[in-house]
Amino acid sequence: MLFAIAFRNTWRNRARSIIIMMSVAIGLFSGIAVMALYNGLLRSRVRTVIEAETGHIQLHAANFKKDYDPALFLHNGINVLQQVRSLPDVKTAAPRSITHGMLSTPTGSSGVQVNGVDPETEYRVSKLNRKIIEGQGFSAAKTNEIVVGKKLAGKMKLKPGAKVVLTFTDTTGNIVAGAFRVAAIYQSNNAPLDEKNVYVTMNGLNYLLGIGNQFHEITLLLQKDDNVKQIQNTLQQKLPGYQVESWKEISPETELMVNTIDEYSFIILVIIMLALAFGIVNTMFMAILERTREIGMMIALGMNRVRLFTLILLETLILTLAGAPIGLLIAWALTAYYNKTGLNLSILGKDMLSSFGYSTIVYPEFPWHRLAAVFILVMGTALLSCLLPAAKALRLQPVAALQR
Amino acid sequence: MNNTVIDAHNISRVYNPETIPVYAINNVHLHLEKGEFTALVGPSGSGKTTLLNLIGGLDKPDSGHIIIGGTDITSLRANELINFRLHNIGFVFQSFNLIPVLTARENVEFIMLLQKVKRKERDKRVIQLFKQIGLEDKMNNRPVQLSGGQQQRVAVARALASKPQFVLADEPTANLDSAAAFNLLDIMAKLNKEENTTFIFSTHDQRVIERAKRVITLVDGKITADTAAVPLTNHKLIVT
Numbered sequence A: 001m002l003f004a005i006a007f008r009n010t011w012r013n014r015a016r017s018i019i020i021m022m023s024v025a026i027g028l029f030s031g032i033a034v035m036a037l038y039n040g041l042l043r044s045r046v047r048t049v050i051e052a053e054t055g056h057i058q059l060h061a062a063n064f065k066k067d068y069d070p071a072l073f074l075h076n077g078i079n080v081l082q083q084v085r086s087l088p089d090v091k092t093a094a095p096r097s098i099t100h101g102m103l104s105t106p107t108g109s110s111g112v113q114v115n116g117v118d119p120e121t122e123y124r125v126s127k128l129n130r131k132i133i134e135g136q137g138f139s140a141a142k143t144n145e146i147v148v149g150k151k152l153a154g155k156m157k158l159k160p161g162a163k164v165v166l167t168f169t170d171t172t173g174n175i176v177a178g179a180f181r182v183a184a185i186y187q188s189n190n191a192p193l194d195e196k197n198v199y200v201t202m203n204g205l206n207y208l209l210g211i212g213n214q215f216h217e218i219t220l221l222l223q224k225d226d227n228v229k230q231i232q233n234t235l236q237q238k239l240p241g242y243q244v245e246s247w248k249e250i251s252p253e254t255e256l257m258v259n260t261i262d263e264y265s266f267i268i269l270v271i272i273m274l275a276l277a278f279g280i281v282n283t284m285f286m287a288i289l290e291r292t293r294e295i296g297m298m299i300a301l302g303m304n305r306v307r308l309f310t311l312i313l314l315e316t317l318i319l320t321l322a323g324a325p326i327g328l329l330i331a332w333a334l335t336a337y338y339n340k341t342g343l344n345l346s347i348l349g350k351d352m353l354s355s356f357g358y359s360t361i362v363y364p365e366f367p368w369h370r371l372a373a374v375f376i377l378v379m380g381t382a383l384l385s386c387l388l389p390a391a392k393a394l395r396l397q398p399v400a401a402l403q404r
Numbered sequence B: 001m002n003n004t005v006i007d008a009h010n011i012s013r014v015y016n017p018e019t020i021p022v023y024a025i026n027n028v029h030l031h032l033e034k035g036e037f038t039a040l041v042g043p044s045g046s047g048k049t050t051l052l053n054l055i056g057g058l059d060k061p062d063s064g065h066i067i068i069g070g071t072d073i074t075s076l077r078a079n080e081l082i083n084f085r086l087h088n089i090g091f092v093f094q095s096f097n098l099i100p101v102l103t104a105r106e107n108v109e110f111i112m113l114l115q116k117v118k119r120k121e122r123d124k125r126v127i128q129l130f131k132q133i134g135l136e137d138k139m140n141n142r143p144v145q146l147s148g149g150q151q152q153r154v155a156v157a158r159a160l161a162s163k164p165q166f167v168l169a170d171e172p173t174a175n176l177d178s179a180a181a182f183n184l185l186d187i188m189a190k191l192n193k194e195e196n197t198t199f200i201f202s203t204h205d206q207r208v209i210e211r212a213k214r215v216i217t218l219v220d221g222k223i224t225a226d227t228a229a230v231p232l233t234n235h236k237l238i239v240t
């Protein structure tokens, strides 16, 4: 009977009930939307890191990354490359020669990391060709071409066809310099990296460095994301003297982001819940004030406080449970839709997002793993916020309430 | 056998004791026996509502004791008092008696559900009560679908549903036209006769007063007259 009263009471003031239902729905929806968006951003950031920046795993000579000494090339590089390419879990592997040096034009210079790549395999691993926004990319015959990032090109006023000089030290410590012609300008989602990395052919760079057909790095793309750790361990066992790193170690800021983003979304959730609580407290207060006489009458007849409290709790619960599926459904439908089509966040400013390493198209993902937590949070908020109005009802004195 | 239902000793209720004290009830003694049909009369502001609230356990006296069926209700704690009301006192208010979202039948059942009466017994009692108030055909109507008189009759049925020691009604006919008022009084009188239910009700209406077996007059918080209107029982005729 209490349930019947509670249920029918929720229909008495439809406008108000709909307000509570909608607040719950909106609360739940926004909570999930924030998480879905974060999930999507995170996922796309991780994908960008893996597919365009670091690959899944990188191999270097043990001390190479300390100060990028060109003499510390990968021992037996060609054999190792063939070995890892033959592993079933490895999709592709690309070799790179790497050195740090200076890029100069008649008007200025800038420190860069010079990546000597084999264009064909590089295109498959870091998708460099897809990032090209101006120019044609490497042509097969030439060894003195360079591909520079948009940020650097802007800073140095470079156009395709422009001439630059790269200066660095070779394996013996002599300073060497080479003239290169800009073949293309690329833009990735990560502006700071664009400014630092330039690409030349491995042949061209190796000739200047004097390392023959050796190279410093192998970048691996795996078939799947989830067994990186395991393959990393296997490789490390097979190649004891080498440095084997996964993307989490190469790009620790991405790993950190994965871990902190949950906290951010939690803070936003709490803010949303506070707003929801405020709405519920107000509406339930109104609901109780409106029914003062009726509640007074029920207390007079012999309805005790436990039952009265149960009644108010039930009313809130019914409204919340009615609102929750609506919010969930909208959230699910919208995330499913935008997960397919992508949500364009470029209104926020393309440059702003890419300067943090994000792509502007986000594919929100429904946070199934957080669903229970969000649901409990919303229900908990609803129940907590009915405590105050309920306390008000419980304090009613029947005589005073009936006289109103 | 002790037939005492209400035994109120020396009760007083003072409003605003700090500022301008109002002695709404001033040293009143009241004794009510099983099966009485008593009207409480008096001018407006004489303390009728206050007295009924006190003996109904809705309000507490500032002094004195109220003993109902052997229990001193002035010593009960708030929760015990709620439970005491549920099992011992039937209420009919002047207006706004019924829970609007429940049907007439559910309103009557509600009180028995609070008492945890078994379903079978509930059904039996509901049918019986609606027969007695002559509203069998309106059992499934919501209060808004009933006239004022019909609503008050349902309230009487609800008051009786809990099998209380007595039924207390504060101006139950105040919002009714005279036909409905008489009809309600008829039903109350019939229940008094058939079920020996004890009634105490306040009223302004002379024609309602005439139906009472005993009339208690209050003036300024004091009982000024206590008459057996139809001197059938052992009530003494007291005129002061």
Ligand SMILES: Nc1ncnc2c1ncn2[C@@H]1O[C@H](COP(=O)(O)OP(=O)(O)OP(=O)(O)O)[C@@H](O)[C@H]1O
Binding pocket: B015, B016, B022, B023, B024, B042, B043, B044, B045, B046, B047, B048, B049, B050, B051
């Ligand atoms: N809550 C209150 N605070 C202060 N004074 C009150 C309060 N309730 C009643 N009184 C006063 O107590 C006295 C008795 O009031 P009560 O309501 O019992 O009279 P009544 O006989 O029921 O009157 P009526 O016939 O108008 O219903 C009145 O003087 C009234 O003003």
Ligand SMILES: [Mg+2]
Binding pocket: B048, B049, B050, B170
């Ligand atoms: Mg009154």
